[in-house]
Amino acid sequence: GAGVSQSPSNKVTEKGKDVELRCDPISGHTALYWYRQSLGQGLEFLIYFQGNSAPDKSGLPSDRFSAERTGGSVSTLTIQRTQQEDSAVYLCASSLTTGDFQPQHFGDGTRLSIL
C-alpha cells in the first residue's frame, strides 16, 4: 500500500509481558516518528529516526521503551515489562525529511491494552 502500515492493529496483553509494535513507513520517507495517544489526550512524542543519524529518544517515558529502525525502513517499538499505564494507541508517522516542514503522514495506529 501507499500509506504508513502498522501492525498489529490491536494488541491485548497481560501486565509484565513484553510487546513489539511494527511500523512500515511510506516508501522513500527518510524520517520516522512514534507517538502515543492516551484516551482523550493529544499526541505525545516518543522517538524519531532520520536516515542514518542517531535517533532522538527524548520522548521515551522510561527505559522500558526502546525502538529500532532496520535498514532505514521498518521500525519496531518495544515495550518491556508492560504496565497498565502503557495502554494507549501508538501511532507511527513518516515524512520525506525532517530538514524542512514536510507533513508527517500517520498510520492507523496500534491500540495496546494492558490487562
Add this chain to the structure above:
Amino acid sequence: AQKITQTQPGMFVQEKEAVTLDCTYDTSDPSYGLFWYKQPSSGEMIFLIYQGSYDQQNATEGRYSLNFQKARKSANLVISASQLGDSAMYFCAMRGRSGSARQLTFGSGTQLTVLP
C-alpha cells in the same frame, strides 16, 4: 519549548455553514511550520493543511483554509461549507527546525460535530 493551545474542546456547526477552529502557539524557534490534522472516530490521523512561518499568504486546501496571524501567534482552521463527514477531532500541531523542536507538538484537540 513549543506549546499549542486549542481552547475549544467541542464545537457544533450546522451543515453547509463555515466554522473556525482556534489555535494559538508559542515557540522560540524563528522558523516553524503549523499543521492541522483530522482524526475521525475510526482513529486515523489525516493531514489537512500546512502553513510555514515565512509564508506570505494563508494556506488553502479545498474547503480548508488557515487564518495565520503571526503577530498574534494564531493559526485558526476555517472549514467552509461543512459536511457531515467533517465531524471529527481536529488537532493543531507545530514543528520547529532545531533540536527537540523537530518533532510535532500537538494541541489537545477540538471535537467538531456537524449537525444535519
